Amino acid sequence: MTKSIPVDDVTHSQITLLARAWDVSPGEAVRRLVDHFQRPSPATAPSTPTGDRVAVHAIYDGVRVPGLYDPTTRALTITEGPAAGAYRTPSGAAAAVLQALKPHVKPNRNGWGFWMVDASGELLQTLRRP
Incomplete structure (x- = not known):
């Protein structure tokens, strides 16, 4: 089932721009943004030694x-x-x-x-x- 969320014109334009840049649908762009902010913060993320890289x-x-x-x-x-x-x-x-x-x-x-x-x-x- 598809649900909609009303957004202002500026937000809609920004989501559309991201979707074009990532070559995905606007819904996928929003999903990626939400996924990004659900990740653990850098302080809690495990680190792996990579030298200077x-x-x-x-x-x-x-x-x-x-x-x-x-x-x-x-x-x-x-x-x-x-x-x-x-x-x-x-x-x-x-x-x-x-x-x-x-x-x-x-x-x-x-x-x-x-x-x-x-x-x-x-x-x-x-x-x-x-």
């Missing part, structure tokens, strides 16, 4: 893809799943994920806005240095 992930087409970002080289390694391997840039890794999951979609993505830092839930962009 930062644990990151992306969720595309309903698939969670884990990776490790190296702030020194700015390289990103997809540790498992679609497109597993090492990439010179976050954008290269993002393009590989799109190619693996939806080959018919143009794989042009800004990796800084595609990957999220596991510990904080923020975009990888927050770690980008000038």
